[in-house]
Amino acid sequence: MLRERGLRLTPQRQLVLEAVRRLGHATPEQVHEAVVANSPGVNITTIYRTLELLEELDLITHVHLSHGALTYHWASEDQHVHLVCRKCESVQELDVAELRPLAARLQEQYGFRLDIAHVALFGECKECQ
DSSP: OTGGGTOOOOHHHHHHHHHHHHHSSBOHHHHHHHHHHHOTTOOHHHHHHHHHHHHHTTSEEEEOOSSSSOEEEETTSOOEEEEEETTTOOEEEEEGGGTHHHHHHHHHHHOOOOOGGGOEEEEOOTTTO
């Protein structure tokens, strides 16, 4: 896809793609840690720029899982809602079908179109309750 758009698949871009895919849900800092394990010279600015580019190309996507940094994951995965535990910070995935009735009601009653792919619900997981 990069080459089709006249862009090069640099070693850094390849490492970032591999890190996001391997980590599942990862902050830029976590991606950076994974990348520098293989290529110590890559700085955090390169990671941020690469993540932005890969998101523009729809290869990865982001979600807000806390008040901190964005969390990135592979875009080709099925869309899912994130269930985030406030105590242990675990992340579980929920099929978007679970929120479709709510999304339809929000659209009908308020004219609001919910972006389900960017939804994160916060609470306590079963183990922390």
